[in-house]
Amino acid sequence: MTIPSVSLPSGDTMPIVGAGTWDIEGDTVRDSVRTALDTGYTHIDTAEGYRNEAEIGDVLADNDRDELFLTSKVLPSNLNYESVLEACESSLRKLNTDYLDLYLIHWPNPAVSLRETMNAMERLHEQGKVRNVGVSNFSAYQLSAAEHVSNIPIAVNQIEFHPWFQRPDLIEYCRETDVRIEAAAPLARGELFGDDTIQELADKYDKTPAQVVLRWAVEKDVVVIPKSSSADHIRENIALFDWKLDETDHQHLDDGDRNHPVYDTATRDWTDDIYGIAR
Numbered sequence: 706m707t708i709p710s711v712s713l714p715s716g717d718t719m720p721i722v723g724a725g726t727w728d729i730e731g732d733t734v735r736d737s738v739r740t741a742l743d744t745g746y747t748h749i750d751t752a753e754g755y756r757n758e759a760e761i762g763d764v765l766a767d768n769d770r771d772e773l774f775l776t777s778k779v780l781p782s783n784l785n786y787e788s789v790l791e792a793c794e795s796s797l798r799k800l801n802t803d804y805l806d807l808y809l810i811h812w813p814n815p816a817v818s819l820r821e822t823m824n825a826m827e828r829l830h831e832q833g834k835v836r837n838v839g840v841s842n843f844s845a846y847q848l849s850a851a852e853h854v855s856n857i858p859i860a861v862n863q864i865e866f867h868p869w870f871q872r873p874d875l876i877e878y879c880r881e882t883d884v885r886i887e888a889a890a891p892l893a894r895g896e897l898f899g900d901d902t903i904q905e906l907a908d909k910y911d912k913t914p915a916q917v918v919l920r921w922a923v924e925k926d927v928v929v930i931p932k933s934s935s936a937d938h939i940r941e942n943i944a945l946f947d948w949k950l951d952e953t954d955h956q957h958l959d960d961g962d963r964n965h966p967v968y969d970t971a972t973r974d975w976t977d978d979i980y981g982i983a984r
C-alpha cells in the first residue's frame with residue numbers, strides 16, 4: 706500500500722497518515738507501533754513528553770530507518786539553546802536513530818526567546834540531526850514570530866484540528882505561508898463519534914466514523930496522526946485511499962464546526978511538570 710504524502714519546503718515528503726503515540730507506554734506502545742508498521746504506516750509521531758521514545762526505538766531497530774518518517778518534539782521547558790540540543794540528542798539516542806525527519810517545538814513558551822530556540826533548531830538542521838523543523842500548538846501570531854526569526858523554513862504546525870475544531874483563520878495563515886498542517890487529535894479523542902452527520906456519512910459510505918473524519922482531513926491535504934492501541938482501529942485508520950467523500954458531504958462536515966477543542970483549551974494546566982514553564 707502506498708500512502709499519499711505532502712511535500713515539505715525541503716523537498717522531503719511526509720506521509721499524510723501517521724501513527725500517534727501520546728499516552729501509550731511500555732508494551733502497549735511497542736505493539737501499537739509494530740502493528741502500524743506491519744500494516745503499512747511509515748510515519749510515527751512521538752515527543753520527549755510522551756516518555757515512550759525508548760520503546761518506540763526498540764521497534765524501530767528492526768526496521769529500515771530510511772523508509773520511515775519520524776517526528777519528535779521538544780518540551781516547552783527545554784527551549785533554551787543548550788537544552789534544545791540536549792533534548793534532541795536524548796530523543797535520537799532513545800529512538801535508536803541518528804536523525805529525525807521532523808522536530809517540533811511542542812508548545813510555545815513565552816518565557817524563552819524564540820530566536821534562541823530557532824537558532825538551536827537551525828544548528829541541529831546543519832548537523833543533519835533534524836531534516837525539517839516545525840512548531841506545534843502555535844497560533845498564527847506565534848507562527849509568524851517563528852517565521853520572522855528563523856533562517857530555515859518552518860515546515861509544519863501540528864495543531865488540534867478535526868470537524869468540531871476547524872480554526873479557519875489559523876489554517877489560512879499556515880497555507881499562506883507554506884506551512885503544512887498536521888492534525889493532532891484528529892479524532893477529537895473519540896468525542897465526535899456520536900455526531901449525527903458523521904454517523905450518517907459513515908452509514909452512507911459503509912465506513913466507520915473514524916474513517917469519515919480522517920478522510921475529510923486528508924482531502925484538505927491535512928496530515929493526520931490518529932492514535933490507537935487496537936490493531937483493528939490501526940488498520941481502519943489507514944484504509945482511506947480507495948474511496949472519497951463527495952463534495953456535498955465534505956461540505957456538510959465543513960459546516961459542522963463547533964469551535965470545540967478537546968485538548969487545546971483555555972483551561973490547560975501550565976503548572977504541570979511536563980508542559981509547565983520552568984523557573
Ligand SMILES: NC(=O)c1ccc[n+]([C@@H]2O[C@H](COP(=O)([O-])OP(=O)(O)OC[C@H]3O[C@@H](n4cnc5c(N)ncnc54)[C@H](OP(=O)(O)O)[C@@H]3O)[C@@H](O)[C@H]2O)c1
Pocket residue numbers: 724725726727728750751811841842863864888889890891892893894895913915916930931932933934935937938939941942968
Ligand atoms: N502536539 C500536541 O500537542 C499533540 C496533542 C494531542 C495529540 N498529538 C498527537 O496526535 C496523536 C493523536 O491524538 P490523540 O491520541 O490525542 O487522540 P485521537 O487520535 O484523536 O484519538 C485517540 C482515541 O481514539 C480511539 N480510536 C482510534 N482509532 C479509532 C477507530 N478507528 N475507531 C474508534 N476509536 C478509535 C483510540 O482508542 P483505541 O486505542 O481503543 O483505538 C483513542 O481513545 C497523539 O497520539 C499524538 O501523537 C499531539
